[in-house]
Amino acid sequence: MTSVLIKNAFIATADDEQPIIREGSIYVEDDRIVEIGKSIQSKSAEYIIDGKDRIVLPGLINTHVHLAQGILRGLVPDNVSLIEWLRDWVWPLQGNLDENIMDISTKLTLLEMINTGTSAFVATSINARYGVNRVVENVYRSGMRAAIGKQIMDIPGYADHPQILHAGLIEDYQLSLKIFNDLFSRWNGKDDRIWIWFSPRTPGAVSDELFRTIAEIVREKNSGVTMHLAEVRDDIRYFSGRGTIPGRFLKEVGMVGRKYVYVHGVWLNEEDMKIFASTGTSVSHNPSSNSKLGSGIAPITKMLKYGVNVTMGTDGGPSNDDYDIIREMKLALLLQKVSNLDPQAIDVFTVLKMATYNGAKSMGIEKETGKLKSGMKADIAVFNTRAPHMFPRLQPLSNLIYSGTGNDCTDLIVDGKFLKKDGRVLTINEEEVYEKADEYAAELLSRSGLKYWM
Ligand SMILES: [Zn+2]
Structure with missing residues (x-):
């Protein structure tokens, strides 16, 4: 004992x-x-x-983490907007990542999260080329709790930009389903700390049919889903081009409910919020990333008012650029106060709950963690x-x-x-990370055909 x-x-x-x-x-x-x-x-x-x-x-809970982007910190210019940022920088870099660079990127990200008080997280967009089993193994060994989202897609697009995705990131969905099933049977539920989820790329990269397939598997296996949603106005234009809105569409294909964590939600409207609230669907709020990329301020006080489970996330190395939930809480507070022109719009207790209990709820583990109370996990x-x-x-x-x-x-x-x-x-070898991170990042930059921007 x-x-x-x-x-x-x-x-x-x-x-x-x-x-x-x-x-x-x-x-x-x-x-x-x-x-x-x-x-x-x-x-x-x-x-x-x-x-x-x-x-x-x-322990703080970060509901939006790109493990592949720890190694991209500082590599991407800090003055580009989302689509250009993805197309010209992030995707070429991630499309050239290999297992060894991913190994260091994962360890670096875990190291920073543990160092800053994070106990659990949702990992997004794990591509097959990153070496998925090694990623999960690294997370398991770190001692953290995590829902790890295996990427899945069947269209190489983003919103209404078809064929935009970097060749190195395109995956066959049948291979993704197989990897998901293998990971799920090997890791899901291990030590009550590791869960295997789906991470559909983005709307515009997944067909309706594939969304329905994912929803069915999730229901069957009691798994979960995380996906970027309504981050920029292009995302809404994509849905309105199809005569719908994000919430209505997702409900139609069965992609709402507990353990569905949609990331950003900057441009969600009141109908979306009502759908998410009534189905127990969660939104991950990432104010630093939304600010840096000029995406907008997510209307989270309104979401909370409608009863949406709003959580906190940091996003990744080139968009935040830290994985520190304390800093994220401050920005969440400030942005709501200034955008509502009301210093009473939100308070520290609400934001602390978003960064702990609401995060646990979004991962389906709120009976075990997310608050300090006798009987809860330590x-x-x-x-x-x-x-x-x-x-x-x-x-x-x-x-x-x-x-x-x-x-x-x-x-x-x-x-x-x-x-x-x-x-x-105690659980990550800091020296190994420091020894390799600079060298691996430089190698990745030149392999991607990119240069120092500053
Ligand atoms: Zn993200």
């Missing part, structure tokens, strides 16, 4: 019953939280964290408050979200095990 005691810390639980516990303690035995509160019975444990200079949150992120940007410490949660970053994380526990302890990530 292993046990951990965090004592006398400021705890933000993401649980409505008791959102804040000042000078609180948490006792963990094996993989679960046994006790949490102001005064608890357990006084000792194998490992004790003194919480005097700490704020404790549920997925816990601890942050340092003994730093200039955290003082005075009367309102540490507000300080962490508005003034901190994920780099303030000192410890991360997932499933009762330390992935980061006392400032050091």
Whole structure:
């Protein structure tokens, strides 16, 4: 039996019953939280964290992660809009990725997420050329929880741009189905941490028939789906060209429900929102990426009002450019306040819930994780408050979200095990990543026929 005691810390639980516990303690035995509160019975444990200079949150949940893009950070010019960004830069780079570069990109991304307090994530768009089994194996070994989306497509297009996709990324859908089935039987449900999902490329890259096939398999296997949706106006033009809107179309082909996570949703309208709310479909909000690419501000306060399960995501290395959910929460707050011309539009509790409990709900694991409560899995992120940007410490949660970053994380526990302890990530070989990342990125750039843009 292993046990951990965090004592006398400021705890933000993401649980409505008791959102804040000042000078609180948490006792963990094996993989679960046994006790949490102001005064608890357990006084000792194998490992004790003194919480005097700490704020404790549920492990953060990132519902939109491109593992293939960790290695693309900084490679793509920071002044292009989505279609050009994809066509001229991201796709040529990803279309030249091989298994060895993907190995380092995956480890780099996992390293950054663990370092900044993320316990679980949804991985999007895993192409066969990346070496899917090795990707899943790396995620499993990292100790994190993840729903990993195998890419699937049958048209080399994007929205109403047919034939636009880079040749290196085009996949045969029958091969994708086979890979999905192999991965699913080998990994799905392993240790209650790994799930295999579908990641249809985008609308315009998947036929209606294939959407229906995916929905049927998902229902049969109780799997899940993640897909980019309504990110830019071109996406809406694609649907209106077919006389429909995203929500209506997806409902028609059966692609709505629990464990359906649609990413961005910047241009969704009220009818889309009502459909998503009534079917339990989730939206992943990625404000940095939407800002950097000039895509727009997702109307998430409206989505929340309609009852949509809105979660937080970072997107990838060339669009964010970090995988830090704390920084993402701040931008989510600011953008809603300014776009609504209302400082009361959204608050830190709502955003914290989006980044924890709502994320767990979107992955179908909210009974096990996403809030700090006795009986839940021990997925816990601890942050340092003994730093200039955290003082005075009367309102540490507000300080962490508005003034901190994920780099303030000192410890991360997932499933009762330390992935980061006392400032050091334990489950990824940092030196291996640092040794290879620069060299591999340079090799990938030249292999893709691209140059330094700055
Ligand atoms: Zn994305």
